[in-house]
Amino acid sequence: MKISVTVNGTRYERDVEPRTLLVHFLREDLGLTGTHVGCDTSYCGACTVLVDGRSVKSCTFLAVAADGAEITTVEGLAADGELHPVQEGFWERHGLQCGFCTPGMIMSSVALLEENPSPSEAEIRHALEGNLCRCTGYHNIVLAVQYAAAKLRGEQPPPADWEEVGA
Amino acid sequence: MSTTSVLGGIVRRREDPALVRGKGRYVDDVKFPGELAVAFVRSPFAHARITSIDTSAAAAMDGVHAVYTIDDVRHLGPVPAQVPIGTLRPLLADGTVHHVGEAVAMVVADDRYVAQDAAELVVVDYDPLPAVVDLEEALRDEVQAHEGKSNVLLTWHGQDWWPGVTDELVDPKPQIEEAKAREDTVVVSLRMTNQRLLPTMIEPRVTVANWNGGYGAFEIWSATQIPHALAGAIGKIFGLPSNKVRVVAPEVGGGFGAKLNIYPEDILCAFASQQLERPVRFVETRREAAVATIQGRGWVGTATLVGTRDGKILGYELEAICDMGAYSHNFTVAIPALGLFVAPGQYDIPTHYELHCVVTNLPTTDAYRGAGRPEAAYYLERIIDHYARTIGMDPAEVRKRNFWPPDAFPVTTSVGLTMDSGDYARNLDALLEWADYEGMKRRRDEARAEGRLVGVGLGTYVEVCGFGPSALAGLGFSWSEYGMPSAFNGSGVVRVNPDGTCTVIIGTGPSGQGHETTWSQIVAEELGIELDAIEVLHGDTAESPFGVGTFGSRSLAVDGTAAFEAASRVRAKAAKIAAHLLEAAPEDIRFADGGAHVAGSPDKAVTWGEIATSAYQPHTLPEGMEGGLEATAVFSPPNATWPFGAHLAMVEVDPDTGNVEILEYWAMDDCGNVVNPMIVAGQIHGGIAQGIGQAMFEHAVYDEDGNLLSAALMDYPMPTAGDLPSFKLNRTTTPTDVNPLGVKGIGEAGTIGSAQTIVNAVVDALAPLGIEHVDMPLRPRAVWEAIQKARG
Ligand code: FES
Ligand code: FES
Numbered sequence: 001m002k003i004s005v006t007v008n009g010t011r012y013e014r015d016v017e018p019r020t021l022l023v024h025f026l027r028e029d030l031g032l033t034g035t036h037v038g039c040d041t042s043y044c045g046a047c048t049v050l051v052d053g054r055s056v057k058s059c060t061f062l063a064v065a066a067d068g069a070e071i072t073t074v075e076g077l078a079a080d081g082e083l084h085p086v087q088e089g090f091w092e093r094h095g096l097q098c099g100f101c102t103p104g105m106i107m108s109s110v111a112l113l114e115e116n117p118s119p120s121e122a123e124i125r126h127a128l129e130g131n132l133c134r135c136t137g138y139h140n141i142v143l144a145v146q147y148a149a150a151k152l153r154g155e156q157p158p159p160a161d162w163e164e165v166g167a
Numbered sequence: 168m169s170t171t172s173v174l175g176g177i178v179r180r181r182e183d184p185a186l187v188r189g190k191g192r193y194v195d196d197v198k199f200p201g202e203l204a205v206a207f208v209r210s211p212f213a214h215a216r217i218t219s220i221d222t223s224a225a226a227a228m229d230g231v232h233a234v235y236t237i238d239d240v241r242h243l244g245p246v247p248a249q250v251p252i253g254t255l256r257p258l259l260a261d262g263t264v265h266h267v268g269e270a271v272a273m274v275v276a277d278d279r280y281v282a283q284d285a286a287e288l289v290v291v292d293y294d295p296l297p298a299v300v301d302l303e304e305a306l307r308d309e310v311q312a313h314e315g316k317s318n319v320l321l322t323w324h325g326q327d328w329w330p331g332v333t334d335e336l337v338d339p340k341p342q343i344e345e346a347k348a349r350e351d352t353v354v355v356s357l358r359m360t361n362q363r364l365l366p367t368m369i370e371p372r373v374t375v376a377n378w379n380g381g382y383g384a385f386e387i388w389s390a391t392q393i394p395h396a397l398a399g400a401i402g403k404i405f406g407l408p409s410n411k412v413r414v415v416a417p418e419v420g421g422g423f424g425a426k427l428n429i430y431p432e433d434i435l436c437a438f439a440s441q442q443l444e445r446p447v448r449f450v451e452t453r454r455e456a457a458v459a460t461i462q463g464r465g466w467v468g469t470a471t472l473v474g475t476r477d478g479k480i481l482g483y484e485l486e487a488i489c490d491m492g493a494y495s496h497n498f499t500v501a502i503p504a505l506g507l508f509v510a511p512g513q514y515d516i517p518t519h520y521e522l523h524c525v526v527t528n529l530p531t532t533d534a535y536r537g538a539g540r541p542e543a544a545y546y547l548e549r550i551i552d553h554y555a556r557t558i559g560m561d562p563a564e565v566r567k568r569n570f571w572p573p574d575a576f577p578v579t580t581s582v583g584l585t586m587d588s589g590d591y592a593r594n595l596d597a598l599l600e601w602a603d604y605e606g607m608k609r610r611r612d613e614a615r616a617e618g619r620l621v622g623v624g625l626g627t628y629v630e631v632c633g634f635g636p637s638a639l640a641g642l643g644f645s646w647s648e649y650g651m652p653s654a655f656n657g658s659g660v661v662r663v664n665p666d667g668t669c670t671v672i673i674g675t676g677p678s679g680q681g682h683e684t685t686w687s688q689i690v691a692e693e694l695g696i697e698l699d700a701i702e703v704l705h706g707d708t709a710e711s712p713f714g715v716g717t718f719g720s721r722s723l724a725v726d727g728t729a730a731f732e733a734a735s736r737v738r739a740k741a742a743k744i745a746a747h748l749l750e751a752a753p754e755d756i757r758f759a760d761g762g763a764h765v766a767g768s769p770d771k772a773v774t775w776g777e778i779a780t781s782a783y784q785p786h787t788l789p790e791g792m793e794g795g796l797e798a799t800a801v802f803s804p805p806n807a808t809w810p811f812g813a814h815l816a817m818v819e820v821d822p823d824t825g826n827v828e829i830l831e832y833w834a835m836d837d838c839g840n841v842v843n844p845m846i847v848a849g850q851i852h853g854g855i856a857q858g859i860g861q862a863m864f865e866h867a868v869y870d871e872d873g874n875l876l877s878a879a880l881m882d883y884p885m886p887t888a889g890d891l892p893s894f895k896l897n898r899t900t901t902p903t904d905v906n907p908l909g910v911k912g913i914g915e916a917g918t919i920g921s922a923q924t925i926v927n928a929v930v931d932a933l934a935p936l937g938i939e940h941v942d943m944p945l946r947p948r949a950v951w952e953a954i955q956k957a958r959g
Contacts, residue, residue, distance in 0.1 A: 019280075027196075032189070033189070033192075033193075033195075033196035034188070034189015034190065034191075035189070036193070036369075036370070036420070037195070038370065038371070038420075038453070039453040039880055040452045040453050040454065041453060041454075041879045041880055041881060043453075043879070043880035043881055044369055044453075044880060046369055073189065074187075074189035075188065075189045075190070077188075078188055083184075083187065083188070087187040087188065090183070091179055091180070091183040091184065091187055092179065094179075094180065094845050094846070094848070094849045096183060096186055096187065096679075097421075097679035097680070097681070097853060098368070098370065098418070098419065098420045098421040098678055098679030099182070099187075099191050099418060099420070099679065100193065100368075100369045100370040100418075100420030100421060101369045102186055102187060103189045106187065121893070124888070125887075125888040126888075126889050128888040128889075129887045129888055129889045130887075131888070132367075132369060132880070132887065133369065133888075134367055134368055134369050134421050134423070134853070134857070134885065135369075135421055135849075135853045136849060136852055136853050137854075137856030137857075137891060137894065137917075138852075138856065138886075138887075138888040138891055139852040139894055140848075140849060140852060141888065142888070161893075161896075162177075162844060162845055162848035162896060163177060163845075165844065165848070165897055165898065
């Protein structure tokens with residue numbers, strides 16, 4: 001089937017098999033390997049992308065269903081080489097270790113902050129329940145989202161708790 | 168840039184700009200032309216004889232290149248193991264399957280869809296046999312998991328566990344028995360389970376093997392913690408010299424011990440690639456991971472402790488059955504021994520262990536974050552809490568009365584190992600004061616007075632890690648099975664390039680631990696070179712010095728030290744070159760701010776670029792000096808390192824639902840000197856989360872036929888962001904003298920310290936109901952049932 005999608009601002013017309021998953025279309029047809037696959041049950045969230053601004057698990061979304069849509073993947077967040085505040089937050093607050101869950105985590109966080117610019121810690125944790133991370137224990141991911149939220153509101157991000165530890 | 172603060176300072180990770188942009192390169196992001204995909208036919212039975220395998224329909228399918236069974240690969244031998252005790256895993260089931268999910272046949276096809284469809288056409292007939300799942304039953308040995316072989320592989324005994332090491336040790340057993348017989352002592356005992364877990368790294372296993380018949384060489388990309396071992400093993404199995412096997416482990420999406428193994432799929436991909444002369448890729452599905460990747464823990468045992476009524480512990484015993492699963496992988500039977508290494512924890516107490524390693528018809532167990540040490544810490548710290556409650560003493564006070572004093576170090580414990588350094592009382596006091604333990608207990612008592620179930624739990628641990636010493640490898644950890652030298656040393660290359668930049672090549676293969684950043688800090692500090700001028704390469708056996716791998720919280724203490732020593736050698740040579748260029752004495756050369764200068768005359772200076780240019784132009788060097796500016800160092804530590812710490816939690820249990828809420832979590836860890844406090848904090852956070860995962864959520868559950876009931880992620884609840892609190896971390900610093908950096912290791916500490924802390928807190932909350940113990944995981948239902956039972 002022919003589909004036409006806009007991914008990270010570029011328009012693509014492609015022929016895809018009806019059973020092709022969006023994640024495989026992105027990774028294999030378009031070479032956008034930043035979107036990862038961590039499970040086969042729509043549970044881990046490593047494959048999260050934005051489809052028309054909504055966060056979607058691209059491993060359970062057919063490429064044909066994205067026909068006509070605007071898709072943003074992690075590769076499309078940085079503008080003119082400048083990291084998106086969420087990407088910057090993950091870097092500044094050590095919100096990643098192995099980095100495998102990170103693209104999905106970042107995309108879910110972007111979607112959260114678009115909906116709720118001042119989330120509480122509980123709201124951040126709740127919003128990220130669909131994204132699993134085995135490395136960080138989520139502590140620094142929460143700090144990363146708080147950093148990004150402050151930045152996006154034009155405020156000074158609060159310091160990380162581990163910056164103040166000196167034994 | 169000032170360089171003096173680089174070591175010990177917070178430096179943002181150098182790995183991250185690529186990773187947050189989605190530009191990180193993981194194995195599945197790199198494709199080779201002409202790749203084929205594989206799918207496996209896996210056993211639905213835990214124990215069954217295979218009466219026939221019919222591959223003809225699958226082989227005839229369009230797009231299928233080959234279907235292999237054991238008859239095609241038997242000549243390659245089983246999957247090698249470093250501790251080859253027990254039955255090693257055949258590459259594909261050989262006549263009998265021994266656990267659900269064991270691979271029976273492999274299909275190689277154009278793509279994964281075709282491979283999977285074809286795998287479904289393979290017809291296997293089975294004749295089921297009785298399966299051994301229960302650990303008690305396994306120990307009774309009436310039904311065998313492998314027909315005709317005893318289920319009991321060995322029993323680790325406290326005092327004769329390792330021949331030659333423990334000659335002078337006194338057997339504490341008579342002492343313990345005598346204490347038990349005394350009238351003025353208290354004996355407490357608890358039977359506890361330390362359940363099986365699935366490692367669940369978010370990147371599943373993935374390997375692509377690429378044989379080039381022209382070069383007679385393999386290039387293998389694999390998400391592994393041990394690239395050199397994989398290269399060695401493939402070389403050994405296929406009869407190739409080691410320099411004809413290149414293994415690349417680029418970014419690795421988490422390992423936690425599960426990728427510290429060589430798996431049949433790795434070897435089978437190599438075999439198929441050689442046969443078909445095409446690159447062959449295996450990507451594990453999440454369901455496969457639940458049966459085909461190693462699992463962790465799996466102990467059931469009784470801890471017994473004897474002590475006086477005033478808190479002096481006179482002896483500690485643990486008798487446990489440890490589940491090895493069906494086949495032995497890399498370290499399998501050695502994992503419980505790692506628990507034995509730390510059996511007495513932070514305490515000067517006679518300790519006796521008896522660990523029966525039994526085979527079952529379940530997937531293999533091996534190293535999973537902590538590997539034996541979380542189990543050991545759990546049993547010890549649970550029984551000490553129980554003892555404290557029995558004699559009516561504060562659990563912190565009981566611990567303090569039995570700690571090794573700081574002036575006792577280095578101290579040889581009752582299991583015969585020597586711990587490098589420790590200051591346990593200072594560490595615990597620091598935690599109690601910082602977290603306001605007294606206030607916490609007060610708040611608990613107030614809540615209790617209102618009828619709420621609130622508890623405070625304390626847990627301490629000592630970890631053995633940073634392996635070395637190299638001689639340990641000679642005591643039964645035989646890397647030679649992987650075609651490698653048997654050693655536990657570390658390696659690093661530091662090279663200053665002609666333009667004055669620096670390339671560091673390390674022997675470890677990180678999987679998220681931030682080695683690029685930490686190693687840069689070490690080298691920047693030693694050379695006075697800017698961080699940004701340093702590039703750290705890893706994970707490619709063609710370019711890196713021989714390295715043992717990333718596991719057992721060993722990388723910094725062993726390989727980090729090697730990089731430090733290589734940098735020191737480069738610095739020494741550079742000092743001579745700078746002295747020559749500046750017409751000064753080498754002793755007077757100082758390194759800072761991206762170059763060298765003469766002490767006291769900062770303008771008599773040369774840049775690293777000038778020093779390096781000279782180094783690569785031998786005619787500009789001092790007479791007789793060899794050209795080039797690089798060094799390789801191999802570090803072999805005289806001992807392992809022994810980090811320690813104390814954790815404290817406050818929880819509330821909902822009596823109506825059994826739901827546990829963690830109100831506060833405090834950790835005071837001590838890993839010696841710290842290179843990057845941010846990375847250390849991250850390691851502890853993740854470690855604690857995995858320990859809490861075990862305490863509250865995770866369990867690989869099997870039915871009596873050996874079917875895993877928790878294969879999919881929704882049935883295996885590893886913690887989500889919503890399940891966990893934020894953690895409060897702090898540190899004490901007790902350096903080691905085992906390496907010149909004074910560092911110990913922090914990768915596993917959080918996991919080793921946390922499960923017992925949570926369970927102690929929950930049991931404290933339930934103590935007013937007379938509950939003495941609840942087995943992990945403390946899911947609402949288990950806790951609710953315990954409450955119902957206690958209330959009668
Ligand atoms: S890969 Fe899509 S949710 Fe796991
Ligand atoms: S950073 Fe490794 S899974 Fe999240």
